[in-house]
Amino acid sequence: MEHEIKEFFDKAAIDRNANIARNLIVEYEQKVRSQMVISMIDPKPEEVILDGGCGNARDLIQLALHGCKCIGIDLSPNMIEEAKKELATRNIQRVELEVGDLTNLRFCDETFDKVFASEVLEHVPDYRKAVSEMARVLKPGGTLVVTTPNRHSLYGFDRYIICQRILRLKHRHPSDEWKTFKELASALENNGFEIVRSAGVCYVPGFLVPYHLPTALKKLLITIVRRVEPWLSRILPHSGYVLAIKAVKR
Numbered sequence: 001m002e003h004e005i006k007e008f009f010d011k012a013a014i015d016r017n018a019n020i021a022r023n024l025i026v027e028y029e030q031k032v033r034s035q036m037v038i039s040m041i042d043p044k045p046e047e048v049i050l051d052g053g054c055g056n057a058r059d060l061i062q063l064a065l066h067g068c069k070c071i072g073i074d075l076s077p078n079m080i081e082e083a084k085k086e087l088a089t090r091n092i093q094r095v096e097l098e099v100g101d102l103t104n105l106r107f108c109d110e111t112f113d114k115v116f117a118s119e120v121l122e123h124v125p126d127y128r129k130a131v132s133e134m135a136r137v138l139k140p141g142g143t144l145v146v147t148t149p150n151r152h153s154l155y156g157f158d159r160y161i162i163c164q165r166i167l168r169l170k171h172r173h174p175s176d177e178w179k180t181f182k183e184l185a186s187a188l189e190n191n192g193f194e195i196v197r198s199a200g201v202c203y204v205p206g207f208l209v210p211y212h213l214p215t216a217l218k219k220l221l222i223t224i225v226r227r228v229e230p231w232l233s234r235i236l237p238h239s240g241y242v243l244a245i246k247a248v249k250r
Contacts, residue, residue: 001125001174001175002075002101004174004175005075005123005174005175006075006076006077008173008174009055009074009075009076009078009079010076010077010078010079011078012076012079013055013056013076013078013079013081013082014078014082016055016056016079016082017056017058017086023211023218024215024218024219024222025204025207025210025211025213025218025221025222026211028202028204028222028225028226029202029204029241029242030058032201032202032226032229033118033119033147033201033202033242033244034058034059034062034118036147036199036201036242036244037059037116037118037145037147037244038059038062038063040116040143040145040197040199040244040246041063041114041116041143041145042143043063043066043067043068043114044066044067044068045066045067045068046067046068046069047068047069047113047114048068048069048070048071048111048112048113048114049063049068049069049070049071049112049113049114049115049116050070050071050072050073050107050111050112050114050115050116050134050137051063051070051071051072051073051116051117051118052073052102052105052115052116052117052120052130052134053073053074053075053102053117053118053119053120053123054072054073054074054079054080054083054097055074055076055079055082055083055119056079056082056083056086057072057082057083057086057087057092057095057097059116059118060072060083060087060092060095061086061087061090061092064087064092064093064094064095065092067094068094069094070094070095070096071095071096071097071098071112072095072096072097072098073097073098073099073100073101073102073105074097074099074100075099075100075101075102076099077099080097080098080099083097084097102117102120102124102130102133102134103124103126103129103130103133104133105133105134105136105137107137108137109136109137110136110137110138110139110140111137111138111139112137112138112139112142113139113142113143114138114142114143114144114145115134115137115138115142115143115144115145116144116145116146117130117134117145117146117147118145118146118147119147119148119149119242120146120148121146121148121179121184122148122149122175122176122177122178122179123173123175123176124175125175125177127179127187128187128190128191131146131187131188131191132191135191135192135193135249138249139249140249140250141248141249142248142249143246143247143248143249144188144193144246144247144248144249145244145245145246145247146184146188146244146245146247147201147242147243147244147245148178148179148184148242148243149178149179149241149242149243150178150179150180150181150200150238150239150240150241150242150243151178151179151180152180152181152238152239153200153239153240153241154204154205154206154241155204155206155207155241156178157206158206158207158208159171159178159207160178162208163208179243180238180243181198181237181238181243181245184243184245185198185245188245188247192249192250193247193248193249193250194247194248194250195245195246195247196246196247196248197245197246198237198238198243198244198245198246199233199234199237199240199244200232200233200236200237200238200239200240200241200242200243200244201233201240201241201242201243201244202225202229202240202241202242203225203228203229203232203233203236203239203240203241204221204222204225204241
């Protein structure tokens with residue numbers, strides 16, 4: 001399974017930013033997700049932060065601009081190469097990148113002030129082991145931020161009910177099991193974390209229809225959703241397309 005996951009992301013690394021930008025809805029999803037992640041991490045200068053599953057450095061770039069020392073790991077060598085190109089293009093310093101496995105981190109215990117894994121745990125078959133490893137390398141009192149797509153969302157309904165159960169479509173990803181808040185909370189609490197904040201991210205009504213709307217309607221939909229997003233995130237924190245959780249290591 002690990003080989004298939006690595007191969008999938010090695011292929012996805014090519015033109016990743018361009019592929020995201022081709023669909024305004026997908027671009028919006030990534031923008032609000034990243035904003036929530038940075039907000040929850042609340043980076044401070046000189047903090048040492050680990051990005052477990054950094055992809056092409058989409059979030060690390062923002063953290064480095066806050067003066068943090070960042071380390072990013074990813075299972076995909078091609079993603080790491082793309083991340084290096086992105087950092088070099090922007091002349092971003094204080095970021096180390098390496099190929100690594102989130103379920104078997106090479107770092108010593110209590111190394112990092114903060115750790116995050118955004119859109120990663122759904123791709124890790126043994127995600128509880130990944131949470132355990134992140135707990136191990138995090139300092140006591142340190143912050144962990146995780147996000148995953150939400151099975152209990154309109155996106156989840158489109159994928160799991162319409163696409164899989166009714167249309168019987170095969171998912172192209174070798175490992176992509178969306179989580180629920182209960183599953184994530186259980187994994188965190190069982191590894192000594194206290195959840196201090198949870199929030200929903202992206203309240204676009206699913207992907208089956210919105211992804212295929214004309215550009216003008218996509219822009220209108222995004223304008224509407226952007227206005228109600230903060231309100232919905234507060235009152236329906238476990239119903240957005242993305243689940244975001246901030247926890248502190250006891």
